[in-house]
Amino acid sequence: MxxxxxxxxxxxxxxxxxxxxxxxxxxxxxxxxxxxxxxxxxxxxxxxxxxxxxxxxxxxxxxxxxxxxxxxxxxxxxxxxxxxxxxxxxxxxxxxxxxxxxxxxxxxxxxxxxxxxxxxxxxxxxxxxxxxxxxxxxxxxxxxxxxxxxxxxxxxxxxxxxxxxxxxxxxxxxxxxxxxxxxxxxxxxxxxxxxxxxxxxxxxxxxxxxxxxxxxxxxxxxxxxxxxxxxxxxxxxxxxxxxxxxxxxxxxxxxxxxxxxxxxxxxxxxxxxxxxxxxxxYDPEVVRYFLLATHYRSPIEFSDAQLSEAEVSIDRYYSTVLRINDFEEDTALAQGVTEPRAAEEFEKLLASVKDKFKDAMDDDFNTALALGCIFELIREVNKFLDARPSGQKAGELVAKSKEVLTELGSVLNIFNRTPHEWYISLMRVKNVGFTEGDILNEITRRHEARQKKDWAAADAIRKELEGKGIILEDKKEG
RNA sequence: GGCGGCGUACCCAAGUGGCUAAGGGGGAGGUCUGCAAAACCUUUAUUCAGCGGUUCAAAUCCGCUCGCCGCCUCCA
CATH class of the missing domain: 3.40.50.620 (HUPs)
Known part of the structure; x- marks a missing residue:
């Protein structure tokens, strides 16, 4: 060190x-x-x-x-x-x-x-x-x-x-x-x-x-x-x-x-x-991320734009965690066979990210580089999930990647909440005039409209929420 | 005036002698999707403020020039 x-x-x-x-x-x-x-x-x-x-x-x-x-x-x-x-x-x-x-x-x-x-x-x-x-x-x-x-x-x-x-x-x-x-x-x-x-x-x-x-x-x-x-x-x-x-x-x-x-x-x-x-x-985690994204000895120019970018970055992180959670909850995916080559590559990457993170921190606490390592892993996890993996091996790898993310985040004391907690906090900071229940109601209404293939109604609801700063992301199950 | 530091893409930011100059944001094109969003893929620095030098090899070392900042008073 x-x-x-x-x-x-x-x-x-x-x-x-x-x-x-x-x-x-x-x-x-x-x-x-x-x-x-x-x-x-x-x-x-x-x-x-x-x-x-x-x-x-x-x-x-x-x-x-x-x-x-x-x-x-x-x-x-x-x-x-x-x-x-x-x-x-x-x-x-x-x-x-x-x-x-x-x-x-x-x-x-x-x-x-x-x-x-x-x-x-x-x-x-x-x-x-x-x-x-x-x-x-x-x-x-x-x-x-x-x-x-x-x-x-x-x-x-x-x-x-x-x-x-x-x-x-x-x-x-x-x-x-x-x-x-x-x-x-x-x-x-x-x-x-x-x-x-x-x-x-x-x-x-x-x-x-x-x-x-x-x-x-x-x-x-x-x-x-x-x-x-x-x-x-x-x-x-x-x-x-x-x-x-x-x-x-x-x-x-x-x-x-x-x-x-x-x-x-x-x-x-x-x-x-x-x-x-x-x-x-801004959420406190955004402030923390913003300050750690630059090496501790360099000056940091205060800027709203940079804080907002930090927020987007963290959101990217939690979106990925959400995907991991969805994958783990989907029991149907436990069946099937994992594509061996993708699995092998992913496993190698997981080990290397931990090493790179350590190297970064060992070099005069280079948190900026260390955060880069975390996002490299985020990209690879998304990539792996995009390939729609299934089977026991895939499950293990995804669980392992979540473990690595949690471990690295804990050193910096960021990325330690659930995606749900993150979104709730974001709503508070953004002063969304909606409660969580309101939003869930709207989502249910929209879901019904979509079932009936009433696209116009569905889009209207989505648009309304968007006006409040809430972006709906549809998944397979709705 | 003295001492110290910095100048990397459209923006932020790693990299301090040698494999393709990390990562994030933004832009453009594509895959996916009822349409979106997200995600992914491709693309966006043959070049690191400028000039000169050392070296087989430099963003990285040395010198000069330009620009910016800090400390010399309380300050995180």
């Missing part, structure tokens, strides 16, 4: 520190507002990475934090006149609702910053003792120049950064590059007791403290969006390695952005679409 490591800028063979076990830490959200599609991408990407590592036999311990104290949370609380805890709770709940909808599994450990103040204080104390941090009027800063490897993740050196540094408002710092570990609290802000006076932790320190607590002083994978590389992850490395003297993380993994008109979707630009509003128009 190969993973692209931001630290080395190369794809590397994945070898966990402790064979068979993988410890991964992924930066979660700051709970100050609802999540947009960019958050969804990161969550889904690492959800799939976790699922695939497990599928490949690794024992995975997944940690994902929630930042529940921070400038933006404080600002929002002030604006609304409520407590920071209330803001953090509200948006954590929203976050979980969105993630559950999108099929993102919970992490094994989901630590919150406010519940780990002690660990952070201990870490900061250690850094001060070791001479990496200094205290100015109750604020503690990390002195970047003391950590010689600073810049190794984001590939820049101190001189370049000094040259590019923007006007720094905080004059207490020795260098504009130094960053806060502990911030003295102002009036009305949440604060905790610390050796430097009442205050709250800086943003970066929480991930170092919590990852060390739950995963140890060195672990396998640390992930997040590419915008966290600098300064967040760079700072995490500085803090952690200065404290322990050991390598912090073996593989750094970063996902690419969602763009709108080629520009990064972000809060500050205001060009974002929330998960909630997208889910009003």
């Amino acid at each position: 190969k993973i692209y490591n931001t630290l080395t800028s190369k794809k590397e063979e994945f070898v966990p520190l402790d064979s068979g076990k993988v410890d991964m830490y992924v930066c979660g959200i700051t709970a100050y507002d609802v999540c947009h599609l960019g958050h969804a991408r990161s969550a889904i990407v690492f959800d799939v990475i976790k699922r695939y590592l497990r599928h490949s036999g690794f024992q995975v311990r997944h940690t994902r934090n929630i930042t529940d104290v921070d400038d933006k949370i404080i600002a929002r609380a002030k604006k609304e006149g409520v407590s920071t805890g209330e803001i953090a709770n509200r948006y954590s709940e929203e976050y979980y609702r969105d993630m559950d909808m999108l099929g993102v599994s919970r992490a094994d450990i989901e630590p919150k910053a406010t519940e780990h103040i002690k660990e952070m204080v201990d870490l900061i104390k250690g850094l001060v003792e070791r001479g990496y941090a200094y205290d100015v009027n109750g604020n503690v800063y990390f002195e970047v120049s003391k950590f010689s490897a600073y810049g190794k993740l984001s590939k820049r050196n101190l001189d370049e950064m000094m040259a590019g540094a923007r006007v720094e408002v905080d004059e207490r710092k020795k260098s504009p590059l130094d960053f806060a570990l502990w911030k003295a609290s102002k009036e009305g802000e949440p604060s905790w007791k610390g050796p430097w006076g009442p205050g709250r932790p800086g943003w970066h320190i929480e991930c170092s403290a919590m990852s060390m607590k739950y995963l140890g002083q060195g672990f396998d994978i640390h992930g997040g969006g590419a915008d966290l590389i600098f300064p967040h992850h760079e700072n995490e490395i500085a803090q952690s390695e200065a404290f322990t003297g050991k390598p912090f993380v073996k593989y750094w993994v970063h996902n690419g952005f969602i763009t709108v008109d080629k520009e990064k979707m972000s809060k500050s630009l205001g060009n974002f679409f929330t998960i909630k509003e997208i889910l009003e128009k």
Whole structure:
């Protein structure tokens, strides 16, 4: 298995520190507002990475934090006149609702910053003792120049950064590059007791403290969006390695952005679409498919047209499953003899699809290629069924293909519903003004018309349903 | 300004030295069907932004040019 490591800028063979076990830490959200599609991408990407590592036999311990104290949370609380805890709770709940909808599994450990103040204080104390941090009027800063490897993740050196540094408002710092570990609290802000006076932790320190607590002083994978590389992850490395003297993380993994008109979707630009509003128009599986149809490191241009295409693709998948089910229910087909050459070819293909899927995922989690493999199988299943196979052997092969489809889908956590569930959900999303019962009635009426060969009436009903966005597909039995 | 990335068909998107450049969507033609739809078949890139170089061999490596984007401030 190969993973692209931001630290080395190369794809590397994945070898966990402790064979068979993988410890991964992924930066979660700051709970100050609802999540947009960019958050969804990161969550889904690492959800799939976790699922695939497990599928490949690794024992995975997944940690994902929630930042529940921070400038933006404080600002929002002030604006609304409520407590920071209330803001953090509200948006954590929203976050979980969105993630559950999108099929993102919970992490094994989901630590919150406010519940780990002690660990952070201990870490900061250690850094001060070791001479990496200094205290100015109750604020503690990390002195970047003391950590010689600073810049190794984001590939820049101190001189370049000094040259590019923007006007720094905080004059207490020795260098504009130094960053806060502990911030003295102002009036009305949440604060905790610390050796430097009442205050709250800086943003970066929480991930170092919590990852060390739950995963140890060195672990396998640390992930997040590419915008966290600098300064967040760079700072995490500085803090952690200065404290322990050991390598912090073996593989750094970063996902690419969602763009709108080629520009990064972000809060500050205001060009974002929330998960909630997208889910009003599209099934969650469509969103998941859309995000996985591009490699995780490439940018994805947000587009309604692409989401609709994703919907069509998924529909193709479920149509095929429906055909498989129909085949299996048709007991008459159990008789007869399977054409041996077609069966043999199909059997070979089934085995190769599984291998190709594995190769794709082993190559830096290439979900786009992996989905391609699934659709290759879909086409072949349709082809096989088109030949009207019958007999025991054919039955076994069709059952086997369904099994393979289910297995591959489960790794990506898509394609795991029944066609019926898919169509019902589609009706909900499309706001079809019909209930399932209405439709069945119409179908029965049309069926009667067809029996009488009253084509005009039958077509009228079909047309009416089509106007509502429902497409009837006739089968042999009607 | 510094650092990094990207540019593959009508659209989206895999492919990073060598068998026919995946897959999806769309278009065109056909098979099937009461008519449709779906499905299947054929077709839609002798070519990978442009130019030059390395090599027996390049979309893939190197250089330059053009265009787009990201990070350098909070950001998934």
